[in-house]
Amino acid sequence: xxxxxxxxxxxxxxxxxxxxxxxxxxxxxxxxxxxxxxxxxxxxxxxxxxxxxxxxxxxxxxxxxx
Numbered sequence: 001x002x003x004x005x006x007x008x009x010x011x012x013x014x015x016x017x018x019x020x021x022x023x024x025x026x027x028x029x030x031x032x033x034x035x036x037x038x039x040x041x042x043x044x045x046x047x048x049x050x051x052x053x054x055x056x057x058x059x060x061x062x063x064x065x066x
Contacts, residue, residue: 032040 035043
């Protein structure tokens with residue numbers, strides 16, 4: 001692969017990446033519209049709890065093996 005081919009591939013990836021990000025954002029907004037505020041708050045609290053638990057498990061496992 002030449003330098004020009006690499007530049008071309010990266011340029012294509014950049015534009016495709018932006019397009020994919022826009023599509024994902026639109027899908028996220030559509031999904032948010034289907035949930036009421038209370039449900040979104042409960043969902044957010046669940047994922048915050050899940051993130052804290054997985055972080056703690058990761059620290060514990062890392063401590064055991066290091």
